[in-house]
Amino acid sequence: MTHSNFSMTTMAQQAKIASRQVAQLNTTEKNTLLDEMATAIEAASADIIAENAKDLSAARDKGLAEAMVDRLALTPERIADIASAIREITQLPDPVGHISNMQLRPNGMQVGKMRIPLGVISMIYEARPNVTAEAAALCLKAGNAVVLRGGSEAIHSNLALANCLHQVLAKHDLNPYMISVIPDTSRAVIEDLLKQREYIDLVIPRGGEGLIRYVTENSQIPVIQHFKGVCHLYIDKFADLDKAVNLLVNGKTDRPSACNSIETLLVHKDIAEQYLPLAASALEPYKVKVHACATSLPYFSGAEAATDDDFHAEYLAQEIAIKVVDSYDSAIEHINAFTSDHTEVIVSQDISRCQQFIRQINSSVVMANASSRFSDGGQLGLGSEIGISTSKLHAYGPMGLESLTTEKFIVLGDGQIR
Numbered sequence: 001m002t003h004s005n006f007s008m009t010t011m012a013q014q015a016k017i018a019s020r021q022v023a024q025l026n027t028t029e030k031n032t033l034l035d036e037m038a039t040a041i042e043a044a045s046a047d048i049i050a051e052n053a054k055d056l057s058a059a060r061d062k063g064l065a066e067a068m069v070d071r072l073a074l075t076p077e078r079i080a081d082i083a084s085a086i087r088e089i090t091q092l093p094d095p096v097g098h099i100s101n102m103q104l105r106p107n108g109m110q111v112g113k114m115r116i117p118l119g120v121i122s123m124i125y126e127a128r129p130n131v132t133a134e135a136a137a138l139c140l141k142a143g144n145a146v147v148l149r150g151g152s153e154a155i156h157s158n159l160a161l162a163n164c165l166h167q168v169l170a171k172h173d174l175n176p177y178m179i180s181v182i183p184d185t186s187r188a189v190i191e192d193l194l195k196q197r198e199y200i201d202l203v204i205p206r207g208g209e210g211l212i213r214y215v216t217e218n219s220q221i222p223v224i225q226h227f228k229g230v231c232h233l234y235i236d237k238f239a240d241l242d243k244a245v246n247l248l249v250n251g252k253t254d255r256p257s258a259c260n261s262i263e264t265l266l267v268h269k270d271i272a273e274q275y276l277p278l279a280a281s282a283l284e285p286y287k288v289k290v291h292a293c294a295t296s297l298p299y300f301s302g303a304e305a306a307t308d309d310d311f312h313a314e315y316l317a318q319e320i321a322i323k324v325v326d327s328y329d330s331a332i333e334h335i336n337a338f339t340s341d342h343t344e345v346i347v348s349q350d351i352s353r354c355q356q357f358i359r360q361i362n363s364s365v366v367m368a369n370a371s372s373r374f375s376d377g378g379q380l381g382l383g384s385e386i387g388i389s390t391s392k393l394h395a396y397g398p399m400g401l402e403s404l405t406t407e408k409f410i411v412l413g414d415g416q417i418r
Contacts, residue, residue, distance in 0.1 A: 006182075006183060006184045006189070008182070008184075008189055008192040008193055008196065009192070009196065009199075011147060011177070011180050011182065012120070012147065012193070012196040012198075012199035012200055013199055014175075014177035014180070015120045015145045015146075015147050015177045015178075015180055015199060015200070016119070016120055016145070016198075016199040016200075017175065017177065018145045018175035018176075018177035018178045019117070019119045019120050019144060019145035019178075021174065021175050021178065022117070022140060022143055022144065022145055022174075022175075022178045023096075023116070023117045023119075023143045023144075025143065027094040027096075030094065030140060030141055030143075031090040031141075033140065033168055033169070033172065033174075034086050034087070034089055034090045034137050034140065034141065035086075035087060035090055036168045036171070037086055037133070037136075037137065037164060037165050037168045038082075038083035038084070038086040038087045039083070040164040040165070040167050040168055041079060041082055041083050041086070041133060041161065041164045042079065042080065042083045043164075044160070044163070044164050045076055045079045045080075047160060048074060048079060048157065048160045048161060048164075049074055049075070049076070049079070051156040051157055051159070051160035052072075052073065052074040052129065052156065052157040052160070054156040055072055055129075055153060055154050055155065055156050055157050056069060056072060056073060058153070059072055059127075059153050062153075064153065067257075068127055068153070071127050071128055072127045072128070072129065072153055072154055072157070074129060074157060078130070081130070082130050082133050082134065082161075085130070085133075085134050085137070085384055086133060086134065086137045088383060088384060089134075089137045089138060089141050089383060089384055089401075090141075091383070092141065092383040092384075092400075092401055093401075094141065094401070095115045095142065095401050095402045095404075095405050096115055096116065096117060096142065096143045096405060097114060097115065097116075098114065098115045099112050099113065099114050099115075099410065100112060100113050100115075101113050107416050108413070108414060108416060109411055109412065109413045109414075109416055110411070110412040110413075111409065111410070111411050111412075112409070112410050113407040113408065113409055113410065114407065114408055114410050115402070115405045115406070115407055116143070116405060116406060116407065116408050117142055117143030117144045117404070117405055117406075118142075118144055118201045118202055118404060118405060118406055119144060119145070119200075119201040119202075120144065120145045120146070120147060120199060120200045120201050120202075121139050121144045121145070121146050121147070121200075121201065121202050121203075121204065121404065122146070122147040122148070122149065122193060122196075122200050122202070122203045122204070122221070123135045123146065123147075123148050123149070123203075123204045123205075123206060123386070124149045124190060124193070124203065124204070124205045124206070124207075124211065124215055125148075125149070125150055125151065125205070125206040125207055126150070126151040126153070126206070126207035126208065126211065127150075127151050127153045127154050128154070129150065129154045129157035129158055129161060131148075131150070131206065132148055132150055132154075132157075132158045132161045132162060132181065133161045133164075133165070134384060134386075135148060135204075135386055136148065136162075136165055136179045137384075138384055138386045138400075138401060138404060139179075139386070139404060140178065140179065141401055142401045142402075142404035142405050143405070144404055145177060145178050145179070145180070146178075146179055146180065147180045147182065147193070147200060148162070148179070148180065148181045148182065149181075149182045149189070149190065149193060150181070150182075151185070151207075152185035155183070155185050158181050159181060159183065161181075162179065162181040165179050166179065190214075190215075190218075191218065194215065194218050194219040194220060194221060195220050196220075196221065197220040197221045200221050201221070201222070202221065202222055202223075202224065202394075203215060203219055203221045203222070203223045203224070204223075204224045204386060204387050204399075205223065205224075205225075206226075206387050209227050209228050209314075212225060212226065212227055213227065222393075222394070223391075224387060224389045224391065224394075224395065224399070225389065225390060225391040226259070226342075226387060226388045226389055226390045226391075227340060227390065228259070228314040228340050228342075229258075229259030229260060229261070229263070229314055229340055229342035229343065229388075229390075230263050230264065230311075230312065230313070230314050230338060230339065230340040230342065231251070231259075231260060231261065231262050231263055231264075231340075231342050231343040231344065231345070231372045231375070232262070232263075232264045232265075232266060232334075232335050232338075232339070232344045232345065233247060233248060233251055233262045233264070233265050233266070233345045233347070233372065234266040234267075234268075234325075234331045234335070234344070234345065234346045234347065234357070235248075235265070235266065235267045235268060235271060235275055235347050236268055236271075236328065236331075236346055236347060236348035236350065236353055237268040237269075237270040237271045237328075237348075238348045238349050238350040238353060239268075239271060239275070239347040239348050239349065240347070240349055241271075241274060241275060241278060243347055243369060244275060244278075244279075244347045245275075245278050245279060245282050247345065247347055247369070247370070247371050247372075248262065248265060248279055248282065248283070249282050249283070249286075250371045250373055251345070251371050251372040251373055252265075252283070252286075252288060252318070252320055253283070253286040253288065253318065254371075254373050255373065256315070256316060256317050256318050256319075257316045257317070258316075258373070259314070259316075259342060259388065260342070260343055260372050260373055260374075260375040260376060261316070261372065261373070262320065262345075262372050263313060263314055263315055263320060263321065264311055264320070264321045264322070264323070264338065265279070265320055265321070265322045265323070266322075266323055266324075266325050266331045266334060266335070267279075267296065267322070267323070267324050267325070268324075268325060268327070268328065268331070269295070269324050269325065269326055269327075272295065272296065272324045276296055276299040276300075276322075276324075277299055279299075279322075280299050280300050280301070283300075283320075284301075286318055287318055288318045288319065288320055289302075289304075289317075289318065289319040289320070290302075290303035290304070290319075290320055290321075290322055291303070291304050291305070291306040291307075291310035291313075291319070291320070291321045291322070292304070292305065292306055292321075292322045292323075293305075293306050293322065293323040293324055295324040296322045296323065296324050300322070303322075306321050306322065306323065311323070311334070311338045312338055314340070328353065328356075332357075332360055332361070335361060335363075336361075339361075339363055340363075340390060341362075341363045341364055341390040341391075342363060342364060342365070342375070342388070342390055343363060343364070343365040343366075343367065343372045343375040344357075344361050344363045344365075344366055344367070345366075345367040345368070345370065345371070345372050346358075346367070346368050346369070347368075347369055348368070348369070354368035354369070363390075364388070364389065364390055364396045364397035364398075365380075365397050365398070375388075375397075375398065376398060377398035377399065377400050380397075380398055382398055382399075382400030382401070382402075383400055383401070384400070385398045385399055385400055386399050386400075386403070386404065387399050389403075394406070
């Protein structure tokens, strides 16, 4: 869908202007807007579903996979969930204006840091219309304007949701460009968007590895990257076997399409003979396809010999790579060689070994004796997340409200001169 009269530069310019207004809203004002937006979405449920039906029809005509169609679909229950997610954001602490590290300098000045909005954030995402509302709500709560570019598969749904948000902004006589949804779904508009460095402060791509690589390689604006989640589960020789089995089953089978699911299992050789039969038995009901090293291959019926490509793979399915390692150091070496910097887990009853693992591994989330499925903003206490960063600047790991802000120095003096 191409709009001949649409200008990406104009939208970006207007968003920059609107960002100055949204940055001045106080917490109560922002929460009031969000609560009313949730109510407006609930009230427009039938209209949103009607627009969503157009997207579903087009998706099926294009032959999209049923899993993609399901992610695209909106029902009354899912719309209620979107409204609920927005209301949850109103309950989160507002980071904007928070002052920290105030210190008294020898000359009597006080120096500290204050959290401030980033300015204009752009999100480029694929077929999940809920992202439109939730990303807009998170950016607004953090004091930012947002420019949203959803996939062509969800354009009618995204515009219907945006209409609800704009109704509330209009009611309060606020700049509608605080929340902008790009109506043009052509590839060219993304190219144009990624050049708007004068007006847009950060780009967050959310979707497949191909989309994220394209944005990273073509953007003139800083990008939050999350290429893939190759998450490792290491079973140490001091592991509790029951915990080790439960963490494997939950991490791999609970929601294998999630980026925090386990893709590679590493097992210390001293415990492999005891653990691998239990792992095979536990995974069998879920029909998990196994790519196994030579040592672990005999334990898994129908397993294939693993290659380096298997250890690099993000399967996002009931599929896993398994390797027996000779030592703890070998496990660390393997993780460092194949990590995507997402999430790594150790299972061990040796506290010092767990502490060593946490110090040595620098992925964005490192766990001891807990499921990788907890690598999620909501589960880690951030509330809603806008995405996960596996690049160390400017945020690392699940990104909540604080990650949508930055800090400025503030100085309180009494006439001091240098």
